[in-house]
Amino acid sequence: MSKLPARIRLADAAFALFDERGYEQTTVDDIAERAGLGRTTFFRNYRSKEDVIFPDHDRLLALIRDRLATSSHSTALVAVSDAVRLVLLHYVDEGDLARRRYALTSKVAALRDREIASVGRYQRLFREFIADWMGGPTESASLRAELMAAAVVAAHNHVLRRWLRGESSDPVAEVDEAMREVLALFSAPGSSPGPGGGTTVVAFRTGQDIDALLPSLRRLVEDGAEH
Amino acid sequence: MSKLPARIRLADAAFALFDERGYEQTTVDDIAERAGLGRTTFFRNYRSKEDVIFPDHDRLLALIRDRLATSSHSTALVAVSDAVRLVLLHYVDEGDLARRRYALTSKVAALRDREIASVGRYQRLFREFIADWMGGPTESASLRAELMAAAVVAAHNHVLRRWLRGESSDPVAEVDEAMREVLALFSAPGSSPGPGGGTTVVAFRTGQDIDALLPSLRRLVEDGAEH
DNA sequence: TTTACTTGCGGCACTCAGTGCCATAGCTTG
DNA sequence: CAAGCTATGGCACTGAGTGCCGCAAGTAAA
Structure with missing residues (x-):
């Protein structure tokens, strides 16, 4: 015994x-x-x-690093998606253990902080990889890389937390879908309007009719007043 | 003495x-x-x-909370941009102190973790606000809120770090530009094909007269065309 | 002026996380 | 049997953080 x-x-x-x-x-x-x-x-x-609760973060980081390393310029985004899926699967495989950990990190502030810090390391890895992939040391590329890395890990965490809470029965499918949404976000043509002081227009969905909103819009443009 | x-x-x-x-x-x-x-x-x-190094995180969180709270549905995005600008300005006002803190967090892992954890709290605030604003407890809205919050704080941190490293002479202009890019990202038509719907609300900063923009706005509403 | 109350500080003792060193039991290899 | 390796336990130490008690100075009330 x-x-x-x-x-x-x-x-x-x-x-x-x-x-x-x-x-x-x-x-x-x-x-x-x-x-x-x-x-x-x-x-x-x-x-x-x-560390008893977060045992193999280093191994997980290495896993991501390896998956990203074995990719070419044209397969970079596939590598990112794969890496994300890898991490998610790691937790899913842990099963009940991951859920117990989640219960703890939800209650104890120190553990939550630690968790977030770890996520920060993942994000850094992705950021560097994506920035590298985007090539240009342009300021614009740098920002986009940062945004994309943030979105990637946010998507992962979103799906992971859903699964941890028992809200998801097929987390892998969900994370694939979420990653598609992230990539679609950054492949949108207009998203990089570049410099030049032009006007940027931002649209969001609402239930109201546009004409009903016009007065507020006017005020918004003129002085940012309330509505 | x-x-x-x-x-x-x-x-x-x-x-x-x-x-x-x-x-x-x-x-x-x-x-x-x-x-x-x-x-x-x-x-x-x-x-x-x-805590000697990160004295007023609570105050800063309250600042964000307040700014977000004083907004309506149509000015939500302006509030987000304002809140981000507020935080940036806080650090810029600190001047040299902020840079000394940055030097420390760059070197000491424990401090970097703490910093990241704080950022996580900001992100959570934004996420909840944005999710609330998006309304629908839809899973899709929830993900989009998470992505957007992540992008918002990533944009802020990107600009802040540039300024901390002395790479930026006008951080406020930069963060405004970065926020424009973030918002543009999430307004891209293809990114949320979601179920049909309503009309579109528009938030923006511009130098142009609003009437000059109206045609574009209408097109935007109708088919999501750009600028 | 004296009393009482508050505020800011110092000292001290305690818990607990984390480190470093040394000793020892068990097992392998010569 | 001897030498060496590995896993373990014991122990003492540093340093962060907490709790309590006591003291001094200022302030308000008697």
Whole structure:
């Protein structure tokens, strides 16, 4: 008995205690004791208390990096979509574990922050890759790369969270669809009006008839007044 | 002498020491001692060591919240642009302080994470506001809100970082331009083929007279043509 | 002037995360 | 059997953050 590797036993103990008492009410000593191990062993297996919950972010980052690296200029966007799908699948494969983690990050601010910081790393990876792909060190390309990277990870997170909440039965299909929407966004012809001070017109959908809106529009144009 | 309030003296001491020895090599005791104050006083003024560097995030969040709150459905996008500009201006007003903070967050991983987590809070605010504005609890609207919020803060951060690095002489103009690009992105006709519908509302800044724009507007409403 | 109340500060003791060092038990390889 | 490697436990230490108590100075009320 107790033949499970220390890493696993520690993780099990940690999640059990987090469920019972909450994250902040659980000390590393508690975890080690419950696992029947020493405190030192805990820190040898996990860099920090938070790390028990987010074990393989580094591996995931490497996964993305690899997938992006094995692409040519013409397949860059496919690589991005693939990488996103890879990450999503990783979480889906975790199944219940991912959902327990989500429950924790939803409750504990420190963990939520940590999660967001990790997402930031993903976003950075995508940003650099996309900027590279866009080539031009133009300021405009740089901004577009930033926007696109942000949209890519936002799409991923949106679908992931839906799945975590049990709102999605086919997350892979959803993420593919979401990525299509993202790519459509950035392939839209007019989206890069370039410099030159022309007028930019922005349209959104509403339920109202346009003529009913015209007065507000006028005021909006003239002085940004309220409506 | 030493008539400056404790808060200020502590911040001065902290930044000085961070510059001299680096963030991790500076303890809270060091800071308090340099400021000629007690350790207790430090924690009374700042919740944590990191807080000395990011003092008024809460105030900034409230600022955004307020600006977004004072808007109607038709001026929602103007409010978003305004809020973004507000945040940017806050940092620009800080001047050198903001740049010293940037130097620190660039070097120290813990601070970078903290910064990213803060940005996440901004993004959440925008996401909720935009989702609310889009109305429909549709899954499609929800995704679009998420994408748009991500793009909005990405645009802001892009311009802010440019300014922090000294690459921008007129950040306000740049952020306005970037926001135009973001809004244009999401107004692109093809991107939301969604179920049919209503008419289109238009928000924009322009130098032109609105009447000169009306024909384009009508076309935009009818078939989503550009500019 | 004396009393009472508030505000800002210092000191101290405590918890807990995280680091570093040393010792030891077990297992493998010569 | 000896040498070496690996996984573990114990222990002491630093440093962040909390809580409590006490003190001084200023202010208001008696």
